[in-house]
Amino acid sequence: MTATPGNASSNLPGKPPIVDLDRWQAAREELLVREKAHTREGDAIAAARRRLPMVEFDGTVEVVGSDGPVPFLDLFQGRDELVVYKHMWYDGAPHQGQCEGCTTTAWHMKDAVYLNARGVSFAFLTSGPWDEVASFVEFMGYTQPWYSVRGVDAPVGGDMGYLACFVRDGDRAFLTYSTTGRGTERVNGSLGLLDMTPYGRREGWEDNPEGWPAPIEAGAPIGGHGAPISSSWRSDADGVATWGPTSRPVPQWTRPGAIPVETLGRQGQHH
Numbered sequence: 001m002t003a004t005p006g007n008a009s010s011n012l013p014g015k016p017p018i019v020d021l022d023r024w025q026a027a028r029e030e031l032l033v034r035e036k037a038h039t040r041e042g043d044a045i046a047a048a049r050r051r052l053p054m055v056e057f058d059g060t061v062e063v064v065g066s067d068g069p070v071p072f073l074d075l076f077q078g079r080d081e082l083v084v085y086k087h088m089w090y091d092g093a094p095h096q097g098q099c100e101g102c103t104t105t106a107w108h109m110k111d112a113v114y115l116n117a118r119g120v121s122f123a124f125l126t127s128g129p130w131d132e133v134a135s136f137v138e139f140m141g142y143t144q145p146w147y148s149v150r151g152v153d154a155p156v157g158g159d160m161g162y163l164a165c166f167v168r169d170g171d172r173a174f175l176t177y178s179t180t181g182r183g184t185e186r187v188n189g190s191l192g193l194l195d196m197t198p199y200g201r202r203e204g205w206e207d208n209p210e211g212w213p214a215p216i217e218a219g220a221p222i223g224g225h226g227a228p229i230s231s232s233w234r235s236d237a238d239g240v241a242t243w244g245p246t247s248r249p250v251p252q253w254t255r256p257g258a259i260p261v262e263t264l265g266r267q268g269q270h271h
Contacts, residue, residue, distance in 0.1 A: 014208075014212035014213055049177055052177060054167065054175060056174050057156070057173060057175060058173070059173030061156055063075070072173060073168060076121050076166075077116075080167060081165070081167050082166040083120060083122050083166075084123050084166070085102075085105060085109065085162070085163055085184070086126065086159070086161060086164060087102045087105075088101075088127075088161050091132070095139050098136060098249075102160075104249060104250075105188060106144075107249075108188045109144060109187055110144075112144060124147070126146065128148055130148040133146055162178050234247040
């Protein structure tokens with residue numbers, strides 16, 4: 001198996017203009033004014049988020065995890081606050097067939113040590129049947145707690161592809177916030193770093209200077225199903241972008257010890 005290549009090149013089109021350090025510093029400081037304004041607006045939005053009302057629900061509703069059915073309140077692990085990511089699920093799909101966007105999100109949430117130190121627990125919820133979910137979690141090597149919420153009503157169950165925040169007051173549980181779509185990007189630190197680079201995410205929607213490298217398309221050695229790529233992508237075992245029965249979300253190929261799907265098939269495993 002080959003990891004996704006770096007695809008380094010010395011002849012990419014569209015490079016930033018070359019200036020001396022003083023001119024760069026002046027341009028950097030001009031942009032910093034806008035960045036600081038963006039940060040302050042983000043702080044104001046967070047303050048408004050903390051002032052949202054909340055919805056009470058039955059915290060004794062059962063979800064299924066590695067220890068069997070447990071009440072939702074157990075997910076708080078004795079803490080007052082809980083953040084969950086609601087992972088999409090495709091029943092009966094092989095491991096590489098699960099949602100590439102949710103897989104990318106889960107891959108970036110490898111531990112919750114800092115959250116725990118701040119009194120916040122973290123868990124993954126999904127609508128998949130527990131036997132399938134448990135196999136997937138073991139295959140991926142995830143260490144965060146996972147739970148099946150199959151058949152459970154919202155706000156614990158319901159639609160997937162969300163981040164949601166909860167608080168408890170003794171045996172009472174409350175939903176305080178949720179977000180989907182690009183609102184879930186805050187879990188993925190790689191996107192923030194890509195936004196700092198000269199070529200950005202290389203997605204089709206970005207506003208780039210004229211002559212900048214084109215967004216990556218399917219068949220390229222990095223990224224993409226369809227053209228152009230989105231914030232998550234699939235590749236084969238050699239890191240070539242593709243979409244099909246032997247492709248899987250890129251993190252699954254690049255993680256240490258990942259076994260190509262053909263090998264697993266020869267071993268008689270359905271994934």
